[in-house]
Amino acid sequence: MTGEPGVLRLTGRALLAEFTKLRSVRSSGLALLTLVALTMLLSLVAASLSTTTANDAKISVDQFHFVHQPLTGDGTVTAQVGAQRGTDPWAKAGLMFKDGTASGSAYAAIMVTPGHGVLLQADATTEVARPSATGPRWLRLTRTGQSVTGYESADGTTWNTVGTVTTAARPGTGQAGLFVASPPKLRMIGEIPNYEPVLGEATFKNVSLTPAGGGTAAGTWADTEVAPPPDGPETALGEGAPSAPVLAGGSTRKADGTVTVSGSGDIGRAGMGGINLTDVDRVKAGLTGIQFGLIGAIAIGALFMTAEFKTRGIRTTFLARPGRATVLTAKSIVLGTVVFVTGLAVTVPAYLITKPLQDDNGYRAPIYPESSITDPVVLRAIVGASLFLALIALFSLAVGTIVRRTAGAVIVLLAVLVIVPTIAGGTSDTAYAFIGRATPLAGISILQTVELTPVSDAVVTDAWSGFAVLCGYTVAALAAAFWLLKRRDA
The missing domain is CATH 2.60.120 (Jelly Rolls)
Structure with missing residues (x-):
């Protein structure tokens, strides 16, 4: 027990040091701004342009x-x-x-x-x-x-x-x-x-x-x-x-x-006696910008580690904090917290702003159930969207630690999480369904709040199963990053 205060002080200093690094690097602010801007802008565009006469x-x-x-x-x-x-x-x-x-x-x-x-x-x-x-x-x-x-x-x-x-x-x-x-x-x-x-x-x-x-x-x-x-x-x-x-x-x-x-x-x-005609999840659609806002999470996650490898500043970090696991742990805590809070700061207003736009464009009851930010499933989607972004950032941090090169890490992450899913979504339902079930992008299923009609291809897994897939990838990637970080030269 006598060693605990020292460990706590070391962890606290490491957290403060990593938060200072994150705050002082201009690229971090630009990445967070990209996350916010893309999420809000694309959510608004989608809500404004999408219309229906289903009712x-x-x-x-x-x-x-x-x-x-x-x-x-x-x-x-x-x-x-x-x-x-x-x-x-x-x-x-x-x-x-x-x-x-x-x-x-x-x-x-x-x-x-x-x-x-x-x-x-x-x-x-x-x-x-x-x-x-x-x-x-x-x-x-x-x-x-x-x-x-x-x-x-x-x-x-x-x-x-x-x-x-x-x-x-x-x-x-x-x-x-x-x-x-x-x-x-x-x-x-x-x-x-x-x-x-x-x-x-x-x-x-x-x-x-x-x-x-x-x-x-x-x-x-x-x-x-x-x-x-x-x-x-x-x-x-x-x-x-x-x-x-x-x-x-x-x-x-x-x-x-x-x-x-x-x-x-x-x-x-519709909406009564089990008759379900809902083909759009209003809450998920109102947060659709998350699918491209994650580019900001990718950028800040990868850069948080690769920038130090590029400038050799990681050696100074390891000299000041000999415990490499402590360094990566501190980076993970700081990064996850910052991205999660930023995510909440954009998902809450995105939901509140897009909801009336959807009403005006025909997405109303009875076919499209009403929702409120106080509904448990809506809160789960909003908080889940922020957790999704935080986990994508942590996954990107792990990939950056493994690859150690900014360009290589970002290219791999963008290909897996943005480019390939976008192409598959427009060319192959089978490929898109596989991506939605078996890759880190499955975590976006946490945004689902209603059971859609059986013919809809918008749901390929349930909310928590898809989120568990993303958690599994993130844990595995971080475990590999910890293992390699302790065994490789800086």
Whole structure:
């Protein structure tokens, strides 16, 4: 323990010495200025020039198999949803009040899904989720005028209120009953997305439809395929909500009252019920300048070591600080801290400035979810962008230590991190995907904040896996730099 104060003093002096070097060298300031300028400028240009009309296209889906009977006025429909075929985490089975059987008519529905619990929807504009309500579930819908309340229960005795929604359905005669939907599966034919219908199935028990407040229920249960007209316009992802041919569903009733219903399609709209049309991550796009701002991080990282090798000043440093590992450690701490703080100083305003530009250019809800700087995922992206720059600088410091020549180090780093990815992005999706997964540039995935549509090539790995790849490269490069620095002549 007696040696610790001396070690701390030595480390503190080394940190101060390296910070003084960094601050006093003009090239360091120019590199940081390049980082800030390129990041901000290119982020602003991208946000200003990129436009979309996606929200003007078809963004809702109303396609399912409906087992129903007329209901005049108010009433309650109740059923126990038993086995549900797990065709998709967002497959839906539940109860519905609907203003007729035409696709697009007003409705209120409560449904259970295999992967996301219970949802309460109205008119493809409102949704209330209860994700904790999983497994076989009792469901109930109660209509009073245009107000509809949804309930769920595990045993049919103790009921939990999911929420109350308002529907535009007329208070007169409508349809009430059971429905099943299963989203289409995406299959790529070359570069073209193709949606193949999938038939879902669920069983319902203890089905009851009870009029209230003077309402009446009459007639027998009928089956209807609710779907857009077959001669309607075809839409594909990127142009509107995905559509697929209807697979004929149906219903069968057993003697004990169990009803088995099958159906294909989906219900909801973009951003609701698992319908995802988002093809751009707004937060990541607002920080897109990072991809070229890293040139400044490369420059300052490589120069921080190679400049001393060029002037032979490294010998003086080693004479003043005999512990070479201490020197590289101090350089790493100072460099990482300075680049991280500089990164924050540009990523925060870049996000705040580009967000309103994106709104003006069409990147708005519902297709493009709103975000706030206080959202955890947004904070992770902003802080992660700064960490990405800091790690690129440290990786560059390690490469500079290994190569010991400014030109050689910078050429290698620019080729790996800028030139090759830029060329690959414009010529080969396969090569670009490999770069995004297996090279230090994978770390930029930390900027991702939303799950993009399956056909998007903007995501090749998840946020933390890509960042872990960059961390691995940086640690390996620094380890090699430490090993070589202690064994080579200055």
